[in-house]
Amino acid sequence: xxxxxxxxxxxxxxxxxxxxxxxxxxxxxxRDEDKSAGTADDASAGEEERRARxxxxxxxxxxxxxxxxxxxxxxxxxxxxxxxxxxxAPADPAxxxxxTEKPGEEQPASGIRPAAVRAAARQGATKxxxxxxxxxxRLRRLGFITPDAAPGTTSEEFRIIxxxxxxxxxxxxxxxxxxxxxxxxxxCRPGDGKTFCTINLALxxxxxxxxxxxxxxxxxxxxxxxxxxGITASKGLMDAVxxxxxxxxxxxxxxxxxxxxxxxxxxxxxxxxxxxxxERMGNLLTEISRRYPDRIVLFDSAPVLASSxxxxxxxxxxxxxxxxxxxxxxxxxxREALNMIASCKHxxxxxxxxxxxxxxxxxxxxxxxxxxR
Ligand SMILES: Nc1ncnc2c1ncn2[C@@H]1O[C@H](COP(=O)(O)OP(=O)(O)O)[C@@H](O)[C@H]1O
Ligand SMILES: [Mg+2]
Numbered sequence: 001x002x003x004x005x006x007x008x009x010x011x012x013x014x015x016x017x018x019x020x021x022x023x024x025x026x027x028x029x030x031r032d033e034d035k036s037a038g039t040a041d042d043a044s045a046g047e048e049e050r051r052a053r054x055x056x057x058x059x060x061x062x063x064x065x066x067x068x069x070x071x072x073x074x075x076x077x078x079x080x081x082x083x084x085x086x087x088x089a090p091a092d093p094a095x096x097x098x099x100t101e102k103p104g105e106e107q108p109a110s111g112i113r114p115a116a117v118r119a120a121a122r123q124g125a126t127k128x129x130x131x132x133x134x135x136x137x138r139l140r141r142l143g144f145i146t147p148d149a150a151p152g153t154t155s156e157e158f159r160i161i162x163x164x165x166x167x168x169x170x171x172x173x174x175x176x177x178x179x180x181x182x183x184x185x186x187x188c189r190p191g192d193g194k195t196f197c198t199i200n201l202a203l204x205x206x207x208x209x210x211x212x213x214x215x216x217x218x219x220x221x222x223x224x225x226x227x228x229x230g231i232t233a234s235k236g237l238m239d240a241v242x243x244x245x246x247x248x249x250x251x252x253x254x255x256x257x258x259x260x261x262x263x264x265x266x267x268x269x270x271x272x273x274x275x276x277x278x279e280r281m282g283n284l285l286t287e288i289s290r291r292y293p294d295r296i297v298l299f300d301s302a303p304v305l306a307s308s309x310x311x312x313x314x315x316x317x318x319x320x321x322x323x324x325x326x327x328x329x330x331x332x333x334x335r336e337a338l339n340m341i342a343s344c345k346h347x348x349x350x351x352x353x354x355x356x357x358x359x360x361x362x363x364x365x366x367x368x369x370x371x372x373r
Contacts, residue, residue, distance in 0.1 A: 130253045132231050134260075139229070143196075145203045147257060158204035161321075161350060165201070166211065168319050168346055169296055177346055179289045180318035182297045184344060186310035187323035188333045189303045193352040194323050195224045198300035201321070205296050206259040212292065214252070216263045218299040220272045220309055223265035225300040231255075236266025240284060241275050248284060276312035285316045304337035314341035322347055326354045 140146045145155045169181040185198040202215040216237060217223040226233045235251045253262050275281060288297055299317065302309040314320060320341055324334060338347065 130250075131255070132253050133256045135230050136257070139203075142228070145200050145207075147203070147207060154200065155204065158200045161197075162201055162204050164348060165319060165321065166205070166208070166296070177318040179286065179316060180346070181293070181295060182285060182289050182299070182317040182319070184299045184301055184310060184313050184317040184320040184341070185323065186301045186304050186314075186320060186337075186341065187325065188305045188329050188337045189325075190222070190306060192303065192323045192325040192329065193350075194219070194303070195228055195300050197321070197323050197350050197352060198225060198298050199228060202260060202298050203257065205298075206257050208259070210294065212259045212261065212295040214261050214263060214288070214292070214295055214297045216297060216299045217265040218309070218313060219302040220265050220268065221302065221307065226262055226264055229255075229262065231262060231264075233264030236264030237284075238266030238269055238272065238275065240266070241278065241281050242267070242269065244280070248288065273308040273312045276309065277315060282316055289318075304340050305333060308340075311340045311343075314344040317344055319346045319348070320344045321350055323350045323352050326351055328353075 136146045136148065140149055143154065145152075145158055149155060165183055168177055169183070171177055171180060185194050185201070187194050198215060202213045205211055205213045215225060217225040217233070218237070219225075220238065231253060233253070235246060237248070237251065240246045240248045240251055248263070251263055251266070253264070255262065269275060285297075288295075299313055301313055304310045322334075322338070322341075341347070
């Protein structure tokens with residue numbers, strides 16, 4: 001455990017800083033000795049020696065950090081390879097680290113992979129799975145939570161929204177929910193805020209230290225999630241359902257946001273709802289759910305009252321987050337929609353676009369949870 005913790009980049013830097021402090025503390029008395037020796041030459045030689053030691057220490061820390069980052073990129077690759085070979089994904093060392101951390105302890109990781117790791121991942125992506133970089137500044141401007149953003153209302157709202165979803169996803173024993181880590185995000189109609197909420201939920205969950213997120217663009221007739229994220233996509237879920245030779249792992253796209261992977265919708269097909277309820281689809285989703293037990297899979301799906309896609313997906317997902325647009329969705333519409341996703345027994349509600357009548361008249365989102373209906 002301690003070893004795993006030491007391998008973390010944040011811990012490494014902290015350790016390097018601590019070692020530096022200790023070194024400086026050790027050096028302090030020798031500075032006094034230098035003074036008592038009284039010669040200017042001795043003092044400058046001592047100072048030079050200390051600087052060299054500090055340089056060596058920092059170089060060692062940087063080297064360890066580089067090695068760890070390379071090993072992190074490999075870890076993700078091994079998980080993808082395991083899926084291809086039909087093996088269980090290897091345990092994420094982050095899990096072991098998380099169990100050694102005290103609750104509430106501030107994590108140093110910014111959540112955005114450093115440039116060196118991004119370069120390594122890009123290089124790896126040409127040989128292994130795909131990688132695309134999100135423009136984090138652009139996402140912030142669009143109102144999305146970004147890993148480096150200062151705490152704000154949206155990030156606080158989504159912290160509250162994600163908590164019961166995470167609890168359900170990883171519930172154990174008699175509380176375990178089959179496929180509980182597969183979460184359908186839907187609503188009554190287009191424009192209610194499904195994509196906005198799914199992306200923010202994904203970005204918020206990606207901030208967790210020991211949970212990974214897979215965001216699936218599952219509004220097949222109108223896939224918007226990846227476009228909103230600025231990701232260009234080709235092969236996706238539908239391609240893998242239609243062609244058994246296509247591996248889902250090959251369609252997944254890793255990003256520079258630590259813990260966030262996305263899966264494109266794939267090609268349009270006129271039998272999409274039938275394909276979604278097919279046995280192969282069921283097998284693929286069960287495979288995703290079981291092989292990545294530390295992963296939350298979010299489906300940014302279609303509106304229930306406008307398409308049968310969400311209804312078909314609800315047969316596979318253990319949970320649903322139902323987006324209700326405040327002051328627009330009627331109770332009758334909600335009842336109708338809930339009937340259509342009745343196969344999913346754990347449905348929570350996101351009350352979205354709640355208008356605050358403050359000077360900025362901004363929107364917000366609130367979450368409420370209801371088991372069954
Ligand atoms: N809470 C919110 N605050 C600000 N803008 C929002 C919010 N929810 C949705 N929007 C905006 O409303 C529009 C429709 O949202 P979108 O997520 O695309 O809807 P859907 O996916 O349900 O069709 C988008 O422009 C989106 O950015
Ligand atoms: Mg949408």
